[in-house]
Amino acid sequence: MAEQIIFVILAVLTIGSALAVVTNRNLFRSALALMVTFLGVAGFYVLLEAGFLAASQLLVYIGAISILIIFAIMMTRRMMQTSEASFNAQWGLGLFAAMVVLVILGFVIGNYWPLAPADMFLQTRTPVSDAVIENSVVELGKAIVSPNAFVLPFELASILLLAALIGSIVVAWPPQEENEA
Amino acid sequence: MIPLSWYLLVAAALFSIGLYGVFARRNAVAILMSVELILNAVNINLVAFWRYRTPEIPSGMVWAIFVLVVAAAEAAVGLALVISIYRNRDSVIAEELDLLKN
Numbered sequence: 001m002a003e004q005i006i007f008v009i010l011a012v013l014t015i016g017s018a019l020a021v022v023t024n025r026n027l028f029r030s031a032l033a034l035m036v037t038f039l040g041v042a043g044f045y046v047l048l049e050a051g052f053l054a055a056s057q058l059l060v061y062i063g064a065i066s067i068l069i070i071f072a073i074m075m076t077r078r079m080m081q082t083s084e085a086s087f088n089a090q091w092g093l094g095l096f097a098a099m100v101v102l103v104i105l106g107f108v109i110g111n112y113w114p115l116a117p118a119d120m121f122l123q124t125r126t127p128v129s130d131a132v133i134e135n136s137v138v139e140l141g142k143a144i145v146s147p148n149a150f151v152l153p154f155e156l157a158s159i160l161l162l163a164a165l166i167g168s169i170v171v172a173w174p175p176q177e178e179n180e181a
Numbered sequence: 182m183i184p185l186s187w188y189l190l191v192a193a194a195l196f197s198i199g200l201y202g203v204f205a206r207r208n209a210v211a212i213l214m215s216v217e218l219i220l221n222a223v224n225i226n227l228v229a230f231w232r233y234r235t236p237e238i239p240s241g242m243v244w245a246i247f248v249l250v251v252a253a254a255e256a257a258v259g260l261a262l263v264i265s266i267y268r269n270r271d272s273v274i275a276e277e278l279d280l281l282k283n
Contacts (some may be wrong), residue, residue: 007183011191018195018218022202027211034214037195041221044188048232053224053245060249065217065256072210072260076267087205088276094204102197109189121189124182128236140239140246150243157250164254168261175268 007047014040025086027073035066052137188229195222209266209273213259220252 013036020033038061045054107113109121143149195218202215224245231241267273270280 003183007187011187014191015194015198018198021214021218022198022206022211027208030211030214034217037218038221041195041225044191044225045228047183048188048228050228050232050242050245053228053242056246056249060253061217061221065253068256068260069210069214069217072263075264076210076273086207086211088207091205094201097204098197098201101200102193105193105196106190109186109193121186122184123233124184125233126236132236136236136239136242139237140242143239143243144246153243153247157247160254161250164257168257171258172261172264 003047006043010040010043010047014044027086028070031066031070031073034069035062038062038066049133050136052140185229185233188225192222192225192229195219195225207274207276209263209275209278210260212275213256213263216259217252217256220248224248 017033017036017040021030021037024030024033038057042054042057042062045051045057104113108115111121144154145151199215199218199222202218203212206212206215227241227245227248231239231245235241263273266278270278272278
C-alpha cells in the first residue's frame with residue numbers, strides 16, 4: 001500500500017512538473033521544472049530497484065544537463081525576456097497529435113487494443129531475492145565490459161562522447177576577428 | 182503491488198508531453214528540453230520492463246545507460262549549436278532560422 005502511495009506522489013510530481021516545462025512562458029522556470037521532473041524519474045528508478053541508474057540520473061541529468069541548459073538560457077537571455085508568444089501557430093495541431101499518441105498508447109497499455117499477451121501489462125513484479133537485486137550492479141558492470149556482451153557499444157559510446165565534446169567546443173568557439181588572422 | 186501498466190502509463194504521459202513541447206514551442210532551448218522529457222520517458226519504460234520481465238539479465242539497464250550517454254552528447258552539441266546560432270543570427274526562435282530555405 002505504501003508503495004502505491006509513493007508511486008502516485010511521484011507520478012503527480014513528475015507529470016505536473018513536465019507540464020510546467022512545456023507550458024511555462026519563462027524559460028528559466030521551465031528549466032527549474034525540468035530538474036524536478038528528472039528528480040521524479042530518479043524516484044521511479046528507486047521504486048524499480050535500479051539504484052545505480054537513479055544515482056546516474058542524479059549525476060548526469062540534474063548535475064550536468066540541467067546546468068548546461070541553464071547556462072544556455074542565460075547566454076541567450078535577451079530572447080527569453082521578450083513578450084512575444086512562446087508557442088508557434090500550430091500549437092493546437094501539436095496538442096491534437098500528442099493527445100492522439102497518448103490515447104493510442106493508453107489503448108495498447110490497457111489492452112483494449114491487444115498487441116501483447118493479455119496478462120503482460122497487468123503482471124505485478126515477481127519478487128526476487130535481495131541477492132539478485134544487489135548483484136544487478138555487478139552483473140551490469142560485467143555485461144558492459146564483457147566481450148560476449150556490450151564491450152563494443154561501450155567503446156563506441158566513449159568515442160561518441162569524445163566526438164560530441166570536441167564538436168561542441170568547435171561549434172561554440174567565438175568567431176575569429178578578421179584583423180587577427 | 183504496482184502493476185507494470187502504471188509505469189508504462191506514466192511514461193506514455195511523459196512522452197506525449199514532450200512531443201507536445203517539440204511541436205508547439207518556438208524557442209530552440211525549450212525544444213531541446215522537451216526532447217530530454219521524451220528520452221526520460223523511454224528510460225522509465227526500459228527500466229520497468231527490465232525489472233518486471235528479466236531482472237536476472239542486465240540488458241535493459243545497459244540500454245538505459247546508453248540512452249543516458251546519447252542524451253548527454255545530444256544536449257552538449259544541441260546547446261553549442263544554439264549558442265552559435267544566437268551569436269550569428271541574434272535569435273533562438275526556431276521559425277526564424279531559415280538559412281537553408283532559399
